[in-house]
Amino acid sequence: MNESYKVISxxxxxxxxxxxWFVYSVLISxxxxxLSTPVGLTVPAYHSLIILLLVFMLVTFEPIPFPAIALLTLVLQVVLGVAPPDVVASSFMNDAVLFVMGSLMFAIAIVHQGLDIRLAKLIIKIFGKSKRMFLAGLMTISAILSSFLGEHTVIAIMLPIGLxxxxxxxxxxxDGKNAVLLTLFSIAYGTIIGSIGTPSGGARNVIMINYLQEFSNVSIDYWKWMKHAYPILMIQLVVAYFVLQFTFPSSLNNIKMRGFKKNVGKTDVKKxxxxxxxxxxxIGIVSSWFAFNDIYGLGIIALAGALTFMIFGMISWEEINKNTNWGVILLFAATISLGFQINETGASSWLVLKFNELLATLPSNSMNVSWSIMAVLSGLTxxxxxxxxxxxxxxxxxxxLHPTDxxxxxxxxxASGFSFLTVISSPTAMIIYSTGLVSxxxxxxxxxxxxxxxxxILYLMSQFYWVKL
Amino acid sequence: MKILIAIGGREFSKPTLDLGMKIANSFKCSTTIAYVGKKISQFSEKDVSVVHQNLDDRELYRPGIRTLEWAYDFLISKKYIEEKDSNKFDDYLLVDEENSRMKVLLKGQQSDKIDLIMRTGEIIEQLKDEVETNKHDITIIGGGGNKGIHQKLVQFIDSSVFVVKNYSVNKKYKILLPVNDSMGSDMAIETAINFAKSYKLNVEIVSVPEGKKSIEEVEKILKKTKEKFSKNRIKTTTKLIDGSAVDSIVNYAKDDSIVILGVSPKNPIMKYFFGSKPLSIAQKCNCPVLITK
Structure with a gap:
């Protein structure tokens, strides 16, 4: 057989x-x-749903780089007539995208300062009386910090302490294996649970606030979100503590807090x-999120945090540029833009109509059923x-589904923040998995x-606690 | 000659590392021991990278380093590397190279014969890149895990592939060499001669009459192959076996066989979708199999 034919094939x-998966996704699209456009849908709305399916497949299986998926999303919106170029361009950048960009940069700047050593000192001081208390402390501090600073910042700071x-x-x-898993899961679950607590805990929170403002003209500020989400966070923390103690029973004899104390002593005046x-x-940035998010937006404040670190020479642009995931920023911007078009073209209304028609066929059709399906679907997706x-x-x-509620x-x-099932669902899960200690x-x-x-917990809180707020 | 040994879990990779180093030692060739870390989702790859840098700064072993440390200790225990105070693994330096490749440098390391490297990503892509960049002649990999990996390695990697399955250090092995009149078979014969000479192994040459080939033609191939070994003063036995090529060779191979096969001359597209005889033999045999290219 011809050698060049063999090489090419x-x-x-x-x-x-x-x-x-790229080939399969394109063929399915x-x-x-x-196919003919489904009844009740306009052509642009139908095309926006096809792009949505394509993006789902490409992001799940990652056959091409994220920036390529982002660019493809933008190109297809225009080429398939979902929206004109100017509309696509204007929906590409908003406060949620600025928040993703700002929080990623801000996180890199914080991690770069090496605060983990000082934080470890603090945790040992407060929770160092027993090893079980220490792990509970790791989990609680992870959750509190993650609720304000986001998962990726906190896991980067807390993992070295845990390891x-x-x-x-x-x-x-x-016994040793369980001690290792208990430590790692305490940090991971603390970080994941914390991210639901405030809008700045995760980009998804800011994206939803932005959508609510745009689509329903409902405004949710930092404090209002906290009032809804923080009690859930606290209950989840207690539950997670007992779930982990039950799943990984260990004497914790092998955990060496003393060896760690030696490491944390190495600080100097400059540091x-x-x-x-x-x-x-x-503190300034978190306070600003509380006080000024209505005026300046969460994204601009996050950017100001990264900017301040750079102005004071505490981190270089090269460091930020090297470690910022620009692909993720582009992808979020493109998916948010697609989300806007799905709403504008009426595709989301059509999907909700079909969803409600499906619910009508169920023997018990109520708000509770539609809530449950929506929450579980969000969490699983x-x-x-x-x-x-x-x-x-x-x-x-x-x-x-319920624009005013x-x-x-x-x-x-x-529910989208309940990233407990798979390692691909959040940076925290992926980082814990990358240690090779958790399968x-x-x-x-x-x-x-x-x-x-x-x-x-979420269901009970939405039924019995949120209604009183 | 350059050898690439891919390792995964610690105890699990012991036979692969042991056999790989024996081959490397007897052929006096340079060796790369590679650990391929888990593929990281694009969402988290920068976050993971920042955390790993942080672990390095805190003098905590980043994932994968412990496996390489284990491999290094194994090489010292088997005296493939001389232990000195100056080349302790504790003093390692991780050098970031191109394409997710990281090389472990030890302070007292003087020989360039053995490299320890770490890669992150999809295993086939990483090993293919490693072989292409550093021109390795043989890739040695364990026989466990996903069978699809071995098929893809044989299909896409530009080196011979040695699948180390059920290998025991204490067993006395013999080479089982299935032959026919293909070009791949000629390469397998050459490799088998080199292996037999280096390890003083006995060789069993077998052939299966298939298709339109008469028994006389097959016997002629066996005789011709035997002569090549005789010229190199290597003891051989020959056998003509009946049945389908794959099943009869798999049944004939014993636990103490090292099967050496040539790569199939089939069209790559047919091989990808329908497999090939060497690949089926490699998958079904319960002993080490080397597919030469």
């Missing part, structure tokens, strides 16, 4: 084996484009000043698709219980 096959105390544990024995300034900037992208794409539908939109955003099966096994309990 082998290269094409390798490309196909790596990109097969072409097939759907050739320091378990670094010499023999994982061949059940102390740096840390003091960092804390002041963080987020676990297999990542939370922020889920909210940016199905958020318009959640609002459309914010409990549907809030529940959808909060996907283990994550799913513990997560199933936590996810189910969290949905129940």
């Amino acid at each position: 082998s290269s094409i096959l390798f490309w196909f084996s790596q990109k097969k 072409i097939f759907l484009l050739n 320091s105390v378990i670094k010499n544990i023999d994982t061949q024995q059940a 102390n000043i740096n840390h003091l300034f960092s804390c002041l900037i963080i 987020a676990n297999f698709f990542t939370s922020s992208a889920t909210v940016s794409l199905i958020g318009p539908m959640a609002i459309e 914010i409990s549907f939109a809030l529940s959808s955003a909060i 996907t099966k283990m994550f799913f096994r513990v997560g199933t219980l936590m996810f189910s309990i969290s949905i129940i």
Whole structure:
């Protein structure tokens, strides 16, 4: 056989084996484009739903880079006549996108300051009386910080602390293995649970606030979100503590807090000043989110945080540029833009109509059923698709279900934060998984219980607590 | 000659590392020991990278380093590397190279014969890139895990692939060499001669009459192959076996066989969708199999 033929066909096959989901996604989209438009939908609305399906498949299987998916989303919106170029361009950038950009940069600047050593000192001082208290402290501090600063910042700060105390544990024995898993899961669950607490806890929260403002003219400020979400966070923390203690029973004898204390002693005056300034900037930014988010928006304030670190020379632009995930920013911007078009073209109303028609066929049709389906669907989709992208794409539908009742939109955003099932669902889960100490099966096994309990807590709170607010 | 040994879990990779280093030592070739870390979702890749940098700064082992440390200790225990105070693993330096490749440098390391590297991403893509960039001749990988990996490795990697299955250090092995008149078979014969000479192994040459080939023609191929070994003073036995090529070779191979096969001359597209005989043999045999290219 001709050698060059072999080389070429082998290269094409390798490309196909790596990109097969891209080929399948495109073929499915072409097939759907050739079908007649469903009754009740306009052509642009139908095309926007096809793009939505395409994006779901491409983001789930990642056959091409995220920036490529983002650009494809924008190009297709115009080429398939969903919206004119100017409209697509104007929906591409808004406060939610600025928040994603600002919070990623702000996170890098904070992590760069090496605050973990000082934080470890503080945790040992407050919770160091027993090892079980120490783990509870790790979880609580992770949750509180994550609720204000976001998951990626907190996991980057807390993981070195966790790994320091378990670094010499023999994982061949059940007791040691459970101690390692208990430590890692305490940090992971604390961080994940915390991210629902305030709007700045996760991009999905800001995206939903933005959608509510745009589509229903409902305004939710920082404090109002906290009043709804923080009690859920606190109950979840207590539940998670007991779930983990039950799942990973361990004497914790192997955890070495003393060895860690030696490491945390190495600080100098310059670092102390740096840390003091960092804390002041963080407090300033969080206070501004509370006080000025109505005027300046969460995104601009997050950007101001990163800007302040750069102006004071506490981090270089090169460092920020190197570690910022620009692909994710582009992707969020493109999916938010698509979310707007899904709403504008009437595609979300059509989907909700079909959803309600489906509900009407069920024996018991009530608000509770539609709430449950929506919350579980948001949570599950987020676990297999990542939370922020889920909210940016199905958020318009959640609002459309009950445009005047914010409990549907809030529940959808909060349930999307229950990233307990898969390791791809959040940066925290992926980082814990990347240590090689936690398997996907283990994550799913513990997560199933936590996810189910969290949905129940959310339901009870929305029924009995939110109505009183 | 350059050898690439891919390792995963610690105890699980012991036979792969042991056999790989024996081959590398007897052929006196440079060796790369590679650990391929888990693929990170694009959503989290920068976050994971920041955390790993943070772990390095705190002198905490980043994921994968412990496996390489285990491999390094194994090489010292088997005296593939001489242990000195100056080349302790604790003093490692991780050098970020291109395409998700990281090289472990030890302060006292003087020899360039053994490299320890770490890669992150999809295993086939990473090993293919490693082989293409560093021109390895043989890729050695464990026989466990996903069978599809072995098929893709044989299909896409530009080196011979040695699948180390059910290997035991204490067992006395013999080479089982299935032959026919293809070009791939000629390469397998060459490789088998080199292996037999280096390890002083006995060789069993087998052939299966298939299709339009007469028994006389197959016997002629066996005789011709035997002569090549005789010229190199290697003891061989020959056998003509009946049945389908895959099943009869799989049944004939024993636990103490190392099967050496040539790559299939079939069209790559047909191979991808329908597999090939060498690949089926490699998947079904319960012993080490080397597919030469």
